[in-house]
Amino acid sequence: QVQLRESGGGLVQAGGSLRLSCAAPGNIFSMYWYRQAPGKQREMVASITSSGRAYVVDFVKGRFTISRDNAKNTVYLQMNSLKPEDTAVYYCRADQAISVLWGQGTQVTVSS
Numbered sequence: 697q698v699q700l701r702e703s704g705g706g707l708v709q710a711g712g713s714l715r716l717s718c719a720a721p722g723n724i725f726s727m728y729w730y731r732q733a734p735g736k737q738r739e740m741v742a743s744i745t746s747s748g749r750a751y752v753v754d755f756v757k758g759r760f761t762i763s764r765d766n767a768k769n770t771v772y773l774q775m776n777s778l779k780p781e782d783t784a785v786y787y788c789r790a791d792q793a794i795s796v797l798w799g800q801g802t803q804v805t806v807s808s
Contacts, residue, residue, distance in 0.1 A: 700788045705802030708778055713807070716773040718788030718799055725791045727764055727771040728755035731804075738787065742773060756782075778806045 697747040720727065726745050732738040742752040742762035750762050761774040771788060783806050788799040 699797040700790055701788070702788050702799040702800035702802040704773075705786060705804045707805045707807065710778060710780055710806055710808050712778050713776045714778065715805060716775070716786055716788075716802060718790070720769045720771070720790040720797060721786075722769055723792050724769055725793070727762075727770070727777070727791070728789040729762060729773045730787045730789060731782075732801075733784040733786070734758045736784075741786070744771060751755075768807075775804070778804075780806045780808045782806050 701719045702716060704714055708714055712780045726743055728743045729741045730738050731741050731793060740753065741756055742760060744762045744764050746749045752760050752762060758778045762771065764771040775787040782804060784804060786804050787801045
């Protein structure tokens with residue numbers, strides 16, 4: 697059951713930018729972005745706590761930024777300097793007290 701709403705994916709040329717958004721219901725603690733490329737396992741890309749402490753993995757550091765708007769229960773992933781290897785389905789995850797919510801995924805395709 698899909699409980700998060702993602703948007704912002706699409707097709708972009710290498711070097712371009714996209715901004716993903718994910719709206720969640722209330723009472724959310726940490727939020728995350730994951731991605732899954734064809735034939736590969738899902739991997740975490742970035743996370744952010746309810747207080748705004750952000751973390752991005754090394755392979756996107758300096759290019760991707762995660763942020764959130766607690767008033768809107770929305771997390772964002774700003775992706776700059778995109779590379780063809782960033783092509784994947786990007787998923788949002790949000791942790792509640794006793795539940796973990798996932799989005800349906802949004803496709804990001806980077807052409808060379």
